[in-house]
Amino acid sequence: MPNTLSGLKAVTFVRIPAEAVMGAVVLLALPRRPRLVLSAVAGAVVGALTVVDFFNMGFVDYLGRPFNIILDWSLLPDARGYLKDTLGGTVELAVTVGAGLLIFLLIAVVALATVRVSNQLTRVRTKATRATLIVGTVWITCNALGLSVAGSPLAAQKATAVLKSQVRTVQQTLKDEAEFRKVAKVDAFGNTPGDQLVPALRGKDVVFTFIESYGRSAIEDPIEAPGVDKTLDAQTAMLKKAGYAAKSGWLTSATYGGSSWLGHSTTMSGLWVSNQQRYRTVMASDHLSLTKAFQKTGDFDTVGVMPGIQKGWPEQSFYGLDKVYNAFQLGYKGPKFSWSTMPDQYALQQFQDRVHSKKPADGKSRMSLLILTSSHQPWAPIPKMVPWDQLGDGSVFDAIQKAGNKASDVIADTTRSRQEYGKSVQYSVTALTQWLQRYGNDNTVLVFLGDHQPIARVSGNHASRDVPISVVAKDPKVLDAIDSWNWTDGLRPAHDAPVWKMSSFRDRFLAAYGSTPHPKTN
Numbered sequence: 134m135p136n137t138l139s140g141l142k143a144v145t146f147v148r149i150p151a152e153a154v155m156g157a158v159v160l161l162a163l164p165r166r167p168r169l170v171l172s173a174v175a176g177a178v179v180g181a182l183t184v185v186d187f188f189n190m191g192f193v194d195y196l197g198r199p200f201n202i203i204l205d206w207s208l209l210p211d212a213r214g215y216l217k218d219t220l221g222g223t224v225e226l227a228v229t230v231g232a233g234l235l236i237f238l239l240i241a242v243v244a245l246a247t248v249r250v251s252n253q254l255t256r257v258r259t260k261a262t263r264a265t266l267i268v269g270t271v272w273i274t275c276n277a278l279g280l281s282v283a284g285s286p287l288a289a290q291k292a293t294a295v296l297k298s299q300v301r302t303v304q305q306t307l308k309d310e311a312e313f314r315k316v317a318k319v320d321a322f323g324n325t326p327g328d329q330l331v332p333a334l335r336g337k338d339v340v341f342t343f344i345e346s347y348g349r350s351a352i353e354d355p356i357e358a359p360g361v362d363k364t365l366d367a368q369t370a371m372l373k374k375a376g377y378a379a380k381s382g383w384l385t386s387a388t389y390g391g392s393s394w395l396g397h398s399t400t401m402s403g404l405w406v407s408n409q410q411r412y413r414t415v416m417a418s419d420h421l422s423l424t425k426a427f428q429k430t431g432d433f434d435t436v437g438v439m440p441g442i443q444k445g446w447p448e449q450s451f452y453g454l455d456k457v458y459n460a461f462q463l464g465y466k467g468p469k470f471s472w473s474t475m476p477d478q479y480a481l482q483q484f485q486d487r488v489h490s491k492k493p494a495d496g497k498s499r500m501s502l503l504i505l506t507s508s509h510q511p512w513a514p515i516p517k518m519v520p521w522d523q524l525g526d527g528s529v530f531d532a533i534q535k536a537g538n539k540a541s542d543v544i545a546d547t548t549r550s551r552q553e554y555g556k557s558v559q560y561s562v563t564a565l566t567q568w569l570q571r572y573g574n575d576n577t578v579l580v581f582l583g584d585h586q587p588i589a590r591v592s593g594n595h596a597s598r599d600v601p602i603s604v605v606a607k608d609p610k611v612l613d614a615i616d617s618w619n620w621t622d623g624l625r626p627a628h629d630a631p632v633w634k635m636s637s638f639r640d641r642f643l644a645a646y647g648s649t650p651h652p653k654t655n
Contacts, residue, residue, distance in 0.1 A: 136189040148289035176247025180240035197389040323653025333646040342503040347583030349599040350592040357555030364559040365625040368566040381603040381626035384635040396584030403639030425453025427500035434493040467527025468534040473506040476516035478564040512553035513538035579605040
């Protein structure tokens with residue numbers, strides 16, 4: 134069976150598998166008991182490889198990468214949570230039970246079927262031996278001549294290839310873990326004293342904001358871009374009218390389609406955090422995050438607003454946040470919008486009321502980290518902007534949520550998903566920039582970016598991993614400091630604007646604002 138949805142065609146099932154030919158040869162040569170044991174084990178392995186193929190289909194379609202048999206099991210609870218928030222608890226339970234039953238049946242039934250086939254072979258041993266020899270000869274001939282049907286080779290060895298690939302993945306994963314631990318111990322600013330970190334931003338109110346799934350496709354895809362580009366241009370003009378200027382570029386994210394925390398940690402750590410194993414390593418390390426650099430100065434209060442966090446979050450220590458507001462600490466009484474616990478506009482107003490409007494103690498400045506969620510898939514229903522003074526406890530969104538699209542109507546429709554994704558980005562960008570126009574001041578410095586591209590079904594199977602990033606400020610010195618970056622003026626980065634790896638941003642940002650490197654090597 135193919136391991137991608139695009140390869141799932143009828144012609145792929147008419148191939149002659151080398152493993153079946155070799156399996157028949159071995160089974161015909163074995164005594165009864167070893168034959169039954171081997172056939173059962175071989176069948177179970179084939180069933181398990183089929184399960185891996187199914188997982189691979191889903192991961193390639195949603196995350197743009199193959200399934201990692203070592204690391205990706207930990208993502209299954211998140212997948213269940215996403216289904217529950219998007220389609221409801223009943224659907225989530227049905228899918229979970231159905232998937233578990235399917236996995237069991239694939240392994241058990243294929244094992245039993247292989248045992249049955251081995252018994253059938255031995256009942257007609259002479260004919261089976263002759264048939265195996267003929268089929269083997271046909272396989273060798275097809276392989277030697279490169280014969281194919283509709284581009285699919287007749288001679289196949291798919292199961293062996295998948296097994297080799299998984300063994301190689303396990304080896305590479307274990308090797309990567311050891312190598313990354315060494316890399317994480319090296320830090321160009323790890324020993325920099327607090328008074329030598331971001332001196333050019335003393336007295337500023339610095340806000341780092343991630344917009345969920347805000348990728349290059351939103352700005353350049355023919356379906357999504359017209360609305361998003363119009364919004365970016367309009368908000369650039371509004372910000373300029375309010376006295377703000379902006380510069381924008383591109384970062385290549387370490388993740389794609391999901392696992393937003395990998396994008397967050399890559400940006401803030403300066404390390405390429407491309408899988409869950411690396412993430413755990415970084416979170417357990419003392420590597421200096423960009424946000425913790427502000428805490429280390431002693432001159433900044435540090436606060437996080439995380440409407441997507443609904444459980445304990447030990448990562449708070451790595452990010453150097455003195456206080457974190459999660460989904461249950463923002464006073465929201467309105468409806469959820471699928472996975473998103475609350476509209477971005479509401480989260481931003483709560484940030485304003487609880488954090489931004491209050492001066493830090495002891496004359497300190499403030500650094501804030503916001504993670505906005507309204508542009509999270511399935512992009513239905515999508516919130517709408519309401520007057521800021523009518524937000525209240527969020528109940529105003531009840532009618533908007535009820536009148537919106539149902540997730541089930543959008544999630545399986547590629548064109549509608551792309552259209553609604555674009556609208557969700559427009560909403561998030563509008564909410565953030567309106568907040569800045571309404572509540573920002575002469576010392577506000579806003580850095581906002583996407584964490585990753587949307588899923589492959591929306592951004593395309595061969596889309597880049599690039600996300601937009603913008604720096605906005607009133608003080609011209611803030612943007613003068615990054616003039617050498619050659620970013621595009623305004624909120625919409627040009628197609629040919631500089632593209633950096635997301636992991637390079639921390640060091641470039643620290644250096645641009647006057648930080649002095651003092652390397653740490655172990």
